[in-house]
Amino acid sequence: MTWDMDYALDSLPPILEAFLRYTLLATVLGSVLAAVLGLVFAVIRRAHVPVLAPLTTVFIEFVRSTPIPIQLFFMFYVLPSIGITLGGLFVGVLTLGVHYACYYAEIYRAGIDAVPPGQWEACTALSLPARYQWQRVVLPQAIRNVLPSLGNYVISMFKETPFLFLISIPEMVRTAIDIGGGSFRYVEPLTIAGLIFLAASYPSSVALRRLEHRVGHA
Amino acid sequence: MATPDTTSPEAQHGGSGSPLITFDKVVKRFGDHVVLRDLDFNVGPGERCTLIGPSGSGKTTILRLLMTLEKVDGGHIWVDGEPLSHMPKGDRLIPADEKHQRRVRTKIGMVFQQFNLFPNMTVLGNITEAPIRVLGKSRDEAEQDARELLERVGLEAKVDAHPTQLSGGQQQRVAIARACAMEPKVLLLDEVTSALDPELVAGVLNVLREIAETTDITMLIVTHEMHFARDVSHRVLMFDGGQIIEDSPPEEIFENPAHERTKRFLKAVLEQG
Numbered sequence: 001m002t003w004d005m006d007y008a009l010d011s012l013p014p015i016l017e018a019f020l021r022y023t024l025l026a027t028v029l030g031s032v033l034a035a036v037l038g039l040v041f042a043v044i045r046r047a048h049v050p051v052l053a054p055l056t057t058v059f060i061e062f063v064r065s066t067p068i069p070i071q072l073f074f075m076f077y078v079l080p081s082i083g084i085t086l087g088g089l090f091v092g093v094l095t096l097g098v099h100y101a102c103y104y105a106e107i108y109r110a111g112i113d114a115v116p117p118g119q120w121e122a123c124t125a126l127s128l129p130a131r132y133q134w135q136r137v138v139l140p141q142a143i144r145n146v147l148p149s150l151g152n153y154v155i156s157m158f159k160e161t162p163f164l165f166l167i168s169i170p171e172m173v174r175t176a177i178d179i180g181g182g183s184f185r186y187v188e189p190l191t192i193a194g195l196i197f198l199a200a201s202y203p204s205s206v207a208l209r210r211l212e213h214r215v216g217h218a
Numbered sequence: 219m220a221t222p223d224t225t226s227p228e229a230q231h232g233g234s235g236s237p238l239i240t241f242d243k244v245v246k247r248f249g250d251h252v253v254l255r256d257l258d259f260n261v262g263p264g265e266r267c268t269l270i271g272p273s274g275s276g277k278t279t280i281l282r283l284l285m286t287l288e289k290v291d292g293g294h295i296w297v298d299g300e301p302l303s304h305m306p307k308g309d310r311l312i313p314a315d316e317k318h319q320r321r322v323r324t325k326i327g328m329v330f331q332q333f334n335l336f337p338n339m340t341v342l343g344n345i346t347e348a349p350i351r352v353l354g355k356s357r358d359e360a361e362q363d364a365r366e367l368l369e370r371v372g373l374e375a376k377v378d379a380h381p382t383q384l385s386g387g388q389q390q391r392v393a394i395a396r397a398c399a400m401e402p403k404v405l406l407l408d409e410v411t412s413a414l415d416p417e418l419v420a421g422v423l424n425v426l427r428e429i430a431e432t433t434d435i436t437m438l439i440v441t442h443e444m445h446f447a448r449d450v451s452h453r454v455l456m457f458d459g460g461q462i463i464e465d466s467p468p469e470e471i472f473e474n475p476a477h478e479r480t481k482r483f484l485k486a487v488l489e490q491g
Contacts, residue, residue: 116332116334118330118332118334119334119336121285121287121330121334122330122334122335122336124285124286124287124323125285125287125326125327125328125330125334125397126327126347126348126352126396126397126400127320127323127324127348127352127400128347128348128351128352129320129351129352132347132351136336136339136347136351137336137338140338141336141337141338144338
């Protein structure tokens with residue numbers, strides 16, 4: 001097996017484009033959704049909001065117990081059959097975002113539990129309403145505690161974006177396979193796709209480890 | 219004002235000259251352990267009371283009940299003529315909701331053993347947060363007041379510092395300023411020097427002495443610093459077994475304790491100090 005450099009260089013631009021337009025975009029939007037929704041889930045559960053808290057728990061367990069491909073297919077094929085049609089990328093971002101929100105919720109919960117009881121007591125002693133207690137005191141500390149863990153899940157979501165090809169999104173791996181299929185040479189495009197994953201993931205996890213170190217020692 | 223009230227607590231809430239704080243047959247249990255049993259006592263406006271007694275005698279629990287960090291299991295607590303743990307409904311008292319508690323609670327401030335400053339805010343932010351959010355002060359006004367308070371506790375240079383950059387004594391002085399910024403009628407001091415290195419204790423106590431001398435804020439103090447207790451208190455209450463066993467002016471209780479249990483306790487504490 002030989003490495004055809006010209007072919008590799010020709011494959012690079014479309015793969016890079018797919019990376020930017022789908023893989024990276026889905027990761028960024030999915031992570032933002034997961035970060036926000038996960039926080040909402042965590043606060044609902046921790047504040048013991050009636051009705052919503054048990055529902056959230058059931059939903060989180062359900063999502064965490066089923067694989068992403070099933071969830072993607074479900075959103076993509078089943079929802080239209082009951083009259084809800086959504087764009088492919090939208091479905092992808094929504095599914096990844098909601099899926100990871102359920103993991104984020106657990107991480108936030110750990111972060112919230114790690115805020116010392118004295119902080120809550122100080123809020124009570126100052127009569128701070130619940131809203132400010134969360135917004136100004138508890139969550140800033142909780143999020144700071146768990147920032148590295150959240151980051152690790154961003155990388156993990158990033159590496160699961162190839163599942164999006166199941167709902168016909170031409171993300172990076174799909175694009176590499178399509179290029180390979182056109183010429184029956186898969187080594188170059190798949191290697192490039194793999195290297196792009198590596199080039200994005202590795203520095204991020206190194207940076208996160210540094211962050212973890214800093215948070216741990218602050 | 220140092221004279222303890224002897225009239226029945228029921229007759230005393232509301233009206234002028236009445237106590238600021240009334241415990242009326244208050245019961246507090248932790249599991250099977252009864253911490254406070256049918257506790258009755260009053261604290262008048264401007265009065266400074268120190269609670270002493272062996273650990274586990276319920277001193278800190280009294281402060282925590284007043285701050286609504288714990289719930290009463292029986293009886294009633296009145297603050298400034300209003301029930302704290304309960305609220306009136308018709309002519310009955312029902313357990314208080316969060317809104318009622320929060321309103322009554324704004325009359326009370328607390329300083330904790332572990333300071334409990336917010337590490338994600340500057341010193342200034344720690345002091346101004348509640349006055350802005352709860353009292354509705356403008357940021358400018360709250361900051362100006364905070365600077366004045368910091369000057370009083372000798373930390374005007376630390377406005378922009380974060381709590382982790384301060385010594386324990388400095389943190390506790392900021393915590394005192396933060397509590398005072400809410401302009402409470404009652405200040406609860408829960409072993410505020412117990413977590414400090416010995417050489418930092420005096421600075422904190424001096425700040426409290428100054429507040430005691432220059433304001434008429436009511437104080438409930440739990441401390442092991444007997445000299446401080448003697449200097450600033452109008453009354454000293456000796457607790458044992460969930461009850462007050464002695465309630466006297468400091469000169470009397472320290473020089474001539476009436477109760478055998480008090481004698482033993484003071485002897486042990488003073489020998490150690």
